[in-house]
Amino acid sequence: MDYKLLNVELLKNVLDALPDGILIVGNNRQMIYTNTRFRELWNIPLDTHLDDEGRAIMQYALSQLVDPDGFLRIIESLHQTSQSLEDEIRLRDGRVFRRRSVSFQDQDLGQSRIWIFTDVTAITYSHIDTLTGLLNRNKFERHFSSLSVAASPQSVVGIALFDLDHFKLFNDTYGHAAGDDVLRNIGKVIREHLQRTSDSGYRVGGEEFFLQYHSRTREDVITFINNIRSAVEQLAIPHKANPPYDCVTISCGFGICTQPKSPAFIYRQVDNALYQSKANGRNQITLIELDELEL
Structure with missing residues (x-):
């Protein structure tokens, strides 16, 4: 045989x-x-x-x-x-x-x-957040370990963590039904900007969102997140408890990398950047170059 x-x-x-x-x-x-x-x-x-x-x-x-x-x-x-x-x-x-x-x-x-x-x-489809149409927290935790796997000099990865400014005060002022409408609108904005299947948007908390975006250039990933921040502000949803803007806005930590990094490191850095955006007045993006930071 x-x-x-x-x-x-x-x-x-x-x-x-x-x-x-x-x-x-x-x-x-x-x-x-x-x-x-x-x-x-x-x-x-x-x-x-x-x-x-x-x-x-x-x-x-x-x-x-x-x-x-x-x-x-x-x-x-x-x-x-x-x-x-x-x-x-x-x-x-x-x-x-x-x-x-x-x-x-x-x-x-x-x-x-x-x-x-x-x-x-x-x-x-069981991992879709029904309010925003984005992926939910459970899906985020399943994907978290492979966040930057495609990072390379030819594939720049942008990672954003953002939340809505003073959203608890918005709910207290306008009611939770109005707050749900805001979240639906935010989900629509994000979905409209995520054009590739390699890009992902997650609702990871009540008003907290995590995005991963791929492109060939650093400039493109920066434009991507700037466009989302601007699009949210241009919705012009009244929010009197969010001075001086008086409308719904977002604060964001945004990291860029072209080299694979550990997911825990990425999350920690963009989370710190998010808090810096809040401390500096909200409705803004704090950009960090992940390749330049030590693990």
Whole structure:
């Protein structure tokens, strides 16, 4: 009996039995293997071959994504690195996949990578904050460990922590129903500014929000958060208990990084920056360069 052939066939049968879609990519980006579930998830005909570096399969996948550019950007940032990844991607038909990836070294393939896709559509929608339409605290805690995984010189990450200025006084003055309306409006502003599936917005507390935004330039991530602060002020929602602005505003701590940092370090720094914005008069952003700070 040829045990080598037996082991290969056994491994293939095991991978085809998994509920997750599996893709293995070699050092020079060629697709080495896809299991049956991968093709089912991505609606790829089973007779589509892996030749030509799997370009046909890639095109099938990209055509179904809400943010194909973001999908490719993450792949580029991880190629030939040892970084792991866990995030979520959204498809045009409303489905949500959890995407995981780890690298491994193979004698024949060199630095290679395995990608794992899991349909988490039902779970994802259970993590939506019903008031704002953003992801909720539970989802934030699940994602927190991979906050800056895509940070690189080619992918700048902006991380914002902000809350509404004197929001307790707003509720005391105008009532909680009016306060809920404010939160709905804030959620709408944030969703309108988050254009890529690699970007995330969370409601992490009563009036506290956490955002993660990716771009290729530092200037773009700064513009992003400035636009959100300005858009909230331009809502012109009356708030007499928030002088001198007399309308609903936000205070924000905002960090920028191009190097992976620990999530706890990131949160601590942007939280400190948020309190600095409050101390300096509110309705403003305190910017910190995370790459320049010691862990």
